[in-house]
Amino acid sequence: MSIFYLIVFPGFISLFLFSLLCEYIDRKVTARLQSRVGPPFYQPWADFIKLISKESLVPTMADRKRFTAIPIFGIAAVVTAFIYIPLWSTKSPFPFTGDIVVVIYLLSLPTLLLFLAGWHSTNVFGTIGATRGITQLFGYEVPFLLALLSPALVTGIWSLSGILNYQVEHTWFIAYLPLSFIVAIISLGGKLERIPFDIPHAAQEIAGGPFTEYSGARLALMHLMLDMELFAGSALIAALFLGGFDYIGVMPGLAGSVVGFVVFLIKTLIVLFILICIKAAFARIKIDQVINMSLKWLAPMALIQLLITVGLKFAGVL
Amino acid sequence: MEEREIAFLTVPFGPQHPASGHFHALLKVDGETVLELEPHPGYLHRGFEKLMEYRVHPQNCVLVDRADVLDPFSCELGYANAIEKIAGLEIPERGRYIRTIMAELGRILSHITWIGVLSMVLGFDSANKIAWGDREKILRLNEIATGGRLYPCYLCIGGVRRDISREFVDETSKALDYLEGQLSFYDYFVFKNETFVMRMEKVGRMSAKEAIDLGATGPNLRACGIDYDVRKDEPYEVYPKVEFNVITREEGDAYARSLCRRDEIAESISIVRQLLKNLPDGPYRVELGPGCITLEGESYFCLESARGEKCFHVVSDGSPCPYRVKIRAPSFLHTLSEFPYLARGSTIADIPAIYWSLDSCPADMDR
Amino acid sequence: MRKMGYLSDKFSRTFTPFGIVKNLFRKPMTLQFPYESLPPVEGYRGRHVLDLDKCNGCCICCMICPNKAIGLVDFRGRKYPQVNLGKCCFCQLCEEYCNVKAITLSKEAMMVTMDKESAILGPEALSKLPTQ
Amino acid sequence: MISDIESRLKSKFPDSLLNFVSKDKRITFSVKKEEFYQILSELKDIGFNHLSDVTAVDYIDEQEFELIYHLWSHQEKIRAIVKVRIPRESPTVKSVVGLWTGAQIHEREDHELFGINFEGNPNLAELFLEDWEEIPPFRKDFDTRKYVKEKYYQEDEQYPIVKG
Numbered sequence: 006m007s008i009f010y011l012i013v014f015p016g017f018i019s020l021f022l023f024s025l026l027c028e029y030i031d032r033k034v035t036a037r038l039q040s041r042v043g044p045p046f047y048q049p050w051a052d053f054i055k056l057i058s059k060e061s062l063v064p065t066m067a068d069r070k071r072f073t074a075i076p077i078f079g080i081a082a083v084v085t086a087f088i089y090i091p092l093w094s095t096k097s098p099f100p101f102t103g104d105i106v107v108v109i110y111l112l113s114l115p116t117l118l119l120f121l122a123g124w125h126s127t128n129v130f131g132t133i134g135a136t137r138g139i140t141q142l143f144g145y146e147v148p149f150l151l152a153l154l155s156p157a158l159v160t161g162i163w164s165l166s167g168i169l170n171y172q173v174e175h176t177w178f179i180a181y182l183p184l185s186f187i188v189a190i191i192s193l194g195g196k197l198e199r200i201p202f203d204i205p206h207a208a209q210e211i212a213g214g215p216f217t218e219y220s221g222a223r224l225a226l227m228h229l230m231l232d233m234e235l236f237a238g239s240a241l242i243a244a245l246f247l248g249g250f251d252y253i254g255v256m257p258g259l260a261g262s263v264v265g266f267v268v269f270l271i272k273t274l275i276v277l278f279i280l281i282c283i284k285a286a287f288a289r290i291k292i293d294q295v296i297n298m299s300l301k302w303l304a305p306m307a308l309i310q311l312l313i314t315v316g317l318k319f320a321g322v323l
Numbered sequence: 324m325e326e327r328e329i330a331f332l333t334v335p336f337g338p339q340h341p342a343s344g345h346f347h348a349l350l351k352v353d354g355e356t357v358l359e360l361e362p363h364p365g366y367l368h369r370g371f372e373k374l375m376e377y378r379v380h381p382q383n384c385v386l387v388d389r390a391d392v393l394d395p396f397s398c399e400l401g402y403a404n405a406i407e408k409i410a411g412l413e414i415p416e417r418g419r420y421i422r423t424i425m426a427e428l429g430r431i432l433s434h435i436t437w438i439g440v441l442s443m444v445l446g447f448d449s450a451n452k453i454a455w456g457d458r459e460k461i462l463r464l465n466e467i468a469t470g471g472r473l474y475p476c477y478l479c480i481g482g483v484r485r486d487i488s489r490e491f492v493d494e495t496s497k498a499l500d501y502l503e504g505q506l507s508f509y510d511y512f513v514f515k516n517e518t519f520v521m522r523m524e525k526v527g528r529m530s531a532k533e534a535i536d537l538g539a540t541g542p543n544l545r546a547c548g549i550d551y552d553v554r555k556d557e558p559y560e561v562y563p564k565v566e567f568n569v570i571t572r573e574e575g576d577a578y579a580r581s582l583c584r585r586d587e588i589a590e591s592i593s594i595v596r597q598l599l600k601n602l603p604d605g606p607y608r609v610e611l612g613p614g615c616i617t618l619e620g621e622s623y624f625c626l627e628s629a630r631g632e633k634c635f636h637v638v639s640d641g642s643p644c645p646y647r648v649k650i651r652a653p654s655f656l657h658t659l660s661e662f663p664y665l666a667r668g669s670t671i672a673d674i675p676a677i678y679w680s681l682d683s684c685p686a687d688m689d690r
Numbered sequence: 691m692r693k694m695g696y697l698s699d700k701f702s703r704t705f706t707p708f709g710i711v712k713n714l715f716r717k718p719m720t721l722q723f724p725y726e727s728l729p730p731v732e733g734y735r736g737r738h739v740l741d742l743d744k745c746n747g748c749c750i751c752c753m754i755c756p757n758k759a760i761g762l763v764d765f766r767g768r769k770y771p772q773v774n775l776g777k778c779c780f781c782q783l784c785e786e787y788c789n790v791k792a793i794t795l796s797k798e799a800m801m802v803t804m805d806k807e808s809a810i811l812g813p814e815a816l817s818k819l820p821t822q
Numbered sequence: 823m824i825s826d827i828e829s830r831l832k833s834k835f836p837d838s839l840l841n842f843v844s845k846d847k848r849i850t851f852s853v854k855k856e857e858f859y860q861i862l863s864e865l866k867d868i869g870f871n872h873l874s875d876v877t878a879v880d881y882i883d884e885q886e887f888e889l890i891y892h893l894w895s896h897q898e899k900i901r902a903i904v905k906v907r908i909p910r911e912s913p914t915v916k917s918v919v920g921l922w923t924g925a926q927i928h929e930r931e932d933h934e935l936f937g938i939n940f941e942g943n944p945n946l947a948e949l950f951l952e953d954w955e956e957i958p959p960f961r962k963d964f965d966t967r968k969y970v971k972e973k974y975y976q977e978d979e980q981y982p983i984v985k986g
Contacts, residue, residue, distance in 0.1 A: 034714075035448075035449075036718075037713065037714050037718065038449060038710050038711065038713050038714060039448065039449045039452040039453060039710075039713065040452070040453060040456065040716060040718045040719050040720075041452055041456070041718050041719070042718045042720050042722065043718075129332060129334050129335070130334075132332075133332075133334065133352075133671065200447075200448065201518055204672070207446060207672070208341055208446075209341050209342035209443070209444045209445075209446065209675045210342065210672055210674065210675055211334070211671070212337075212341070282708060282710075282711060285448075285449045286449070286512075286516075286707035286708050287447070287516065287517070287518040287707065288442065288445040288446050288447030288450075288516065288518040288519050288522055289445060289446025289447070289518070289522070289672075290518050290521050290522060291521070291522065291670065291672040291673075292355065292672065293670075294521055364949060364950060365949065365950035365951065365952065368950040368951070370959065370960075370966070373959060373960055373966055374966070377966070378756060379754075381754065381783055381786075381787075382754070382756040382783065385779070385781040385783060386756055449710060456719040456720070459719075463728065466731050466734060470731070470733045470734050470782065470795075471734075471735050471780065474779075474781075476735075476779075476780075476781040476782065484782075484786065485733065488732075511706045511707070511709060512706075512709065512710060515702075515703050515706060516703060516706075516707045517700060517703040517704040517707075535871050535872055535896065536922060536923045536924065537923055537924050538872065538873060538874075538922065538924025538925075538927075540872075540874075549896055551872075551894075551896055556899045557899075557901070613789070623892060623903060625874070625901075632874060632894075634874060634875060634892065636877045636890065636892075638879055646879075647877075647879045647880070649875065649877040649879075651875040651877075651892070655927065655931075656924055656927065659927045659949075660924050660926065660927045689950060
């Protein structure tokens with residue numbers, strides 16, 4: 006049964022399909038926001054297959070094994086992170102207390118791997134992209150952790166299933182922590198290097214950044230890693246703030262879990278839609294502005310929200 | 324311990340690069356700050372000035388609008404006027420009105436293309452796509468009036484090659500109304516966008532004295548506070564009969580240049596409306612007979628293209644082909660004398676923003 | 691007071707760009723080319739059309755063509771112009787300088803070919819337009 | 823005004839302003855090679871602070887280059903066109919980079935395309951052309967068509983093929 010969980014359902018294959026569906030929705034809705042038509046639904050699959058069939062080069066200075074291992078390692082990290090998120094009921098396949106910290110750590114692993122990829126490619130653009138990726142990590146990681154850990158801090162429950170239980174009984178966390186919901190989405194945009202925080206692989210300044218030297222199958226895996234991270238990140242935010250599978254009349258049994266999963270997907274797409282609106286509305290900002298903004302605006306917002314909620318909780322209002 | 328020479332990274336701001344167009348520059352970089360920028364132009368050098376010495380005047384009129392790809396009409400206007408000044412030709416009133424209308428439409432086209440390219444370079448994909456959609460409206464007008472989308476091939480010595488139809492006048496007023504609406508959209512979506520302002524404010528700042536010394540003209544100079552506009556100072560065609568004001572700003576940084584260009588679109592729209600309102604009838608061309616005209620003399624004609632002061636120095640010695648044509652391209656100065664000066668001390672992320680805030684077209688620079 | 695103006699300015703500049711969501715409910719501006727396209731325009735400078743009986747083979751169009759795209763070829767015992775579409779820049783100088791108005795530019799813009807040889811149109815191919 | 827500029831120039835350099843023409847806000851005159859630098863710095867002091875262009879024209883039959891400096895004054899809104907004749911054999915002239923920094927790039931282009939040597943110009947490296955062996959291409963005795971035929975075309979080939 007755990008093999009099924011690992012490989013098929015919340016594991017690799019389902020995440021693979023969902024992430025490509027996610028990329029399609031991302032490109033189609035961005036296109037419609039920019040008043041153009043946008044690609045057909047099978048475009049991400051076509052890109053993936055095309056890239057797989059293309060020749061994949063490795064720079065001579067780089068170590069071939071490590072160069073190939075980076076994207077595979079990244080995908081493994083994101084898939085394991087996705088398994089710990091409870092999708093259809095309060096229980097995820099392998100629940101344990103403290104799995105929220107594991108999920109957050111596994112989601113920030115790809116950025117470190119991008120740094121390695123950039124460094125390995127010994128290409129001018131690669132090195133600059135790698136250093137930018139790490140500097141940006143210091144920028145958004147602080148508000149990201151603050152925002153995502155505030156539900157656990159407020160309620161004192163350190164397991165995802167516990168938090169979901171709390172949300173089923175009380176209202177969703179977005180009612181208690183609206184500000185940290187916003188901060189979480191913005192810093193998730195930073196983690197996934199989406200448009201306002203697109204600095205590590207800014208196509209116009211350093212063509213491709215860490216991806217410059219990747220081609221063929223390795224590049225396909227890199228893009229897959231980013232899409233999976235996109236889907237897993239928005240799923241995590243949906244689970245933590247929008248009450249995962251929870252809806253009004255929760256039906257028990259198999260039908261209940263199927264409907265629960267569909268509700269969970271809709272909430273993930275809502276989070277994704279907000280990310281897409283941010284991507285379509287803004288230009289790319291500079292690296293010092295990212296750190297300046299996140300430490301001057303995002304982190305204080307998350308902190309203030311946390312203090313307010315904890316204060317209200319002690320005052321017995323919540 | 325002997326002094327170890329720190330090897331700075333040289334980053335190519337490459338010729339095949341989404342931000343630089345056909346222009347190559349090497350950046351000497353220390354961390355994120357740029358120490359030195361060494362331009363390498365020449366990727367679009369087709370040697371127009373030499374080619375024009377082998378061709379007859381009508382052929383040059385068609386050839387010269389390839390010199391500046393983003394604002395082709397200003398080149399045709401410059402060359403035709405320079406030749407007419409030598410020949411002392413007098414263009415009929417309607418021909419001059421049509422030329423001014425097409426020149427202003429070319430300015431609007433160039434400024435909208437500039438909005439598209441600048442936002443693409445700032446990573447602002449939505450504004451780039453929308454600007455590229457709006458540009459089609461002007462290209463459609465070009466198609467109706469001249470038969471070609473980007474290269475009008477519309478001017479000849481002595482006036483304009485075709486008359487503009489009633490349909491063109493209606494289509495233009497419709498397009499101008501649409502573009503005026505789009506301008507208010509660009510206001511709240513691009514020019515008042517927080518990330519756009521963050522990327523453009525206090526970037527690539529130059530004072531009025533430096534701008535003059537480096538040879539800046541057009542919106543780059545007017546953003547530093549100097550109201551030099553060839554349409555006002557050395558009026559040509561029908562500009563004395565049209566009221567419009569020259570837009571200047573004080574700060575002189577990239578954001579001021581953008582707002583200058585944005586206001587110039589509004590000015591051009593009002594100019595074209597005035598011209599369309601009192602467009603006279605009558606001939607639009609001076610008939611020169613079958614043979615090629617031969618000229619003797621020299622003339623220096625300046626006009627205000629979208630990028631700045633564009634001048635044509637034509638020397639002809641009596642043969643049907645011009646003896647020497649020198650095109651004074653505004654982008655030549657923007658890219659090779661202002662850009663290295665402004666790039667010194669900025670960061671890598673600023674380089675594309677500065678380069679395209681100067682609105683320098685590589686084709687216009689290399690000629 | 692300036693601080694407040696600066697903050698409210700910053701605040702409004704961060705939220706007004708989201709007005710682009712209105713585009714979701716509007717028709718996209720792209721024309722899907724083979725299925726929808728703008729109607730061709732009167733006087734569009736497209737492919738040449740040669741009127742065989744009007745043309746007297748005077749070769750003015752060969753001389754005036756800036757790119758040397760028109761050459762004379764004998765066809766039915768006489769000299770007729772042959773246009774090399776690969777070199778032509780569609781500037782319409784040939785039509786303007788032809789005294790008898792034999793060669794004109796039509797509205798036909800679909801000239802995509804895969805090999806260079808088929809881009810050179812002889813007098814016989816020039817005389818009639820390919821009907822869609 | 824244009825008249826007092828004219829009088830000031832005439833008083834400073836009485837005999838060296840040849841065929842002086844001042845018509846609708848433009849003054850055009852030619853100058854001998856020796857005093858051309860003093861006259862230009864005088865014009866710069868008068869107020870011509872914008873150097874619009876440095877044009878070089880190659881008069882091959884008189885074996886002379888003609889350098890034309892186009893100046894513009896932002897205050898008085900007047901254009902000044904100064905012409906200088908220099909011999910064709912070893913065309914060297916004093917660079918005006920000291921007066922206008924914008925002139926550096928104009929002179930560099932003229933140096934590459936005409937072979938005119940500008941003393942005092944900091945950087946006269948190659949600009950548009952890369953490792954160019956023949957004579958400067960914009961001179962009259964360089965024939966573009968012959969050069970293109972030899973270098974790029976086969977004997978009777980209609981399409982250019984880039985040879986090795």
